Amino acid sequence: xNIIITREDLKKINFFLDKVVTSSLAHSVLLIDRSGQLxxxxxxxLEIDVLSLSALTAANFGATAEIAKxxxxxxxxxxxxxxxxxxxxxxxxxEHVIMVTLFDDKxxxxxxxxxxxxxxxxxxxxxxxxxxxxxxxxxxxxxxxx
Amino acid sequence: xxxxxxxxxxxxxxxxxxxAGFCGKTTNLQYIFAQMGENSKGKMVSIDTxxxxxxxxxxxxxxxxxxxxxxxxxxxxxxxxxxxYDATRKLVLKGVDGVVFVxxxxxxxxxxxxESLINLAKNLAEKGISIRTVPLVIQYNKRDLDxxxxxxxxxxxxxxxxxxxxxxxxxxxxALKGAGVFETLREISKLVVKDVSRxxxxxxxxxx
Numbered sequence: 597x598n599i600i601i602t603r604e605d606l607k608k609i610n611f612f613l614d615k616v617v618t619s620s621l622a623h624s625v626l627l628i629d630r631s632g633q634l635x636x637x638x639x640x641x642l643e644i645d646v647l648s649l650s651a652l653t654a655a656n657f658g659a660t661a662e663i664a665k666x667x668x669x670x671x672x673x674x675x676x677x678x679x680x681x682x683x684x685x686x687x688x689x690x691e692h693v694i695m696v697t698l699f700d701d702k703x704x705x706x707x708x709x710x711x712x713x714x715x716x717x718x719x720x721x722x723x724x725x726x727x728x729x730x731x732x733x734x735x736x737x738x739x740x741x742x
Numbered sequence: 743x744x745x746x747x748x749x750x751x752x753x754x755x756x757x758x759x760x761x762a763g764f765c766g767k768t769t770n771l772q773y774i775f776a777q778m779g780e781n782s783k784g785k786m787v788s789i790d791t792x793x794x795x796x797x798x799x800x801x802x803x804x805x806x807x808x809x810x811x812x813x814x815x816x817x818x819x820x821x822x823x824x825x826x827y828d829a830t831r832k833l834v835l836k837g838v839d840g841v842v843f844v845x846x847x848x849x850x851x852x853x854x855x856x857e858s859l860i861n862l863a864k865n866l867a868e869k870g871i872s873i874r875t876v877p878l879v880i881q882y883n884k885r886d887l888d889x890x891x892x893x894x895x896x897x898x899x900x901x902x903x904x905x906x907x908x909x910x911x912x913x914x915x916x917a918l919k920g921a922g923v924f925e926t927l928r929e930i931s932k933l934v935v936k937d938v939s940r941x942x943x944x945x946x947x948x949x950x
Binding site for chain 1: 743744745746747748749754756784785787789798799801803817819829830833834836837838
């Protein structure tokens with residue numbers, strides 16, 4: 597399966613990510629796919645290494661899914677890591693996507709969870725249509741590599 | 743699974759370095775990381791390397807320049823080579839677009855190379871990918887040990903063991919010294935980009 601994100605798709609996705617940030621007071625939110633590719637990012641603190649964060653998040657999710665299987669669960673659908681000032685909340689959105697919400701002490705885990713629960717289903721529906729649409733683009737010829 | 747982002751005009755692909763334990767997968771990435779310019783690489787992330795063994799994976803993101811206006815970004819991953827880390831290897835293979843199989847030229851590793859290649863075929867098949875169609879390059883590593891006390895397999899033997907059926911491009915290399923490392927990367931990148939282009943064909947300019 598290929599993922600193709602058009603400007604229109606990104607607009608749709610950013611609408612939901614904006615909703616997450618403004619309603620939960622998180623400072624930034626990333627959307628990544630389960631193989632570790634960054635799909636979208638939104639928020640103010642994005643000077644961090646988001647590519648590595650995406651790869652590690654996908655791995656983290658995959659590893660905990662294996663832990664879940666050992667315990668007889670299909671998957672853990674949310675993960676939370678707490679730091680001294682930075683916290684991160686991971687949520688599975690549909691089959692292919694993970695939402696990574698970064699927040700500090702301006703908000704609380706409870707509010708983050710509440711808002712994300714409200715928005716995740718809507719976002720999941722929007723993503724289903726994005727992932728299902730068969731999009732085609734012009735043939736690309738390798739011209740210059742390395 | 744290539745990821746094409748029209749809002750940033752960017753294509754992201756995932757390339758996995760696969761092979762038996764201690765064959766030099768991480769060393770390949772370390773050499774690439776050391777040689778690439780600051781503008782074209784991200785940070786190299788290695789998870790829990792304990793006593794020179796990769797426990798989960800290494801990760802390196804590279805910008806390969808533009809193809810028809812699209813920035814091509816490849817993400818290089820390694821897998822842990824040790825037999826008992828199969829679950830981790832399966833995780834890293836998720837969404838793979840191309841594979842570099844690193845073979846250890848040491849004679850004592852002959853059986854392990856073959857086992858690892860069979861393991862790759864099996865793990866790809868579980869994801870519905872055939873080892874015969876996935877972009878694949880084989881690298882015969884540690885050729886710099888030729889002429890030393892270490893007993894090496896001739897390239898012809900490695901070819902017969904690993905590449906007689908697949909017939910994919912292969913390169914002699916020394917990941918430690920750098921010979922063959924970029925040749926391998928260049929070839930797999932070409933194959934992946936070609937494959938992505940083949941998969942995503944026909945014209946629909948209105949998407950842009």
